[in-house]
Amino acid sequence: MYIGELAKKSGASRKAIYLYEQLGLIQKPVRKGNYRVYPALVVDQIQTIRCAQSLGFKLKELVETLANNTNSLGSSVTYMIEQIRLKRLAIELQIESAQAQIKLLNQFEQQLRDSPDTMQCGVPVDLTPRGKL
Numbered sequence: 001m002y003i004g005e006l007a008k009k010s011g012a013s014r015k016a017i018y019l020y021e022q023l024g025l026i027q028k029p030v031r032k033g034n035y036r037v038y039p040a041l042v043v044d045q046i047q048t049i050r051c052a053q054s055l056g057f058k059l060k061e062l063v064e065t066l067a068n069n070t071n072s073l074g075s076s077v078t079y080m081i082e083q084i085r086l087k088r089l090a091i092e093l094q095i096e097s098a099q100a101q102i103k104l105l106n107q108f109e110q111q112l113r114d115s116p117d118t119m120q121c122g123v124p125v126d127l128t129p130r131g132k133l
Helices: 003-010 014-023 041-054 059-067 073-114
Strands: 030-032 035-037
Touching: 003 014, 003 041, 014 041, 014 059, 041 059, 059 073
Parallel strands: none
Antiparallel strands: 030 035
């Protein structure tokens, strides 16, 4: 299929398809004259790339996944499953951090409600200077 049909079927723009090609995320198509002709399986590959991106994977991570396989589907899947596990752990750490921050915000709010005149913050504060003032 030509790139216009591929774009329509996969939901990716032509520019994205060219980028995926350039990064090696999809195979380079054969040429028929001046036209690129893509096999049907590229639709699924692009949809998988887009799915992974919507789940927080960067294209760079996907390129690394492909670079770290041994050209067999099984090794790609095994490596990708490991990357999913690592991504999940990172998100869980972000959730824990956000929950801790919510707890501190609640404590600070309660302190302000209990002593509005003093405006004291009993929450531990990092006194290390950061950035420009």
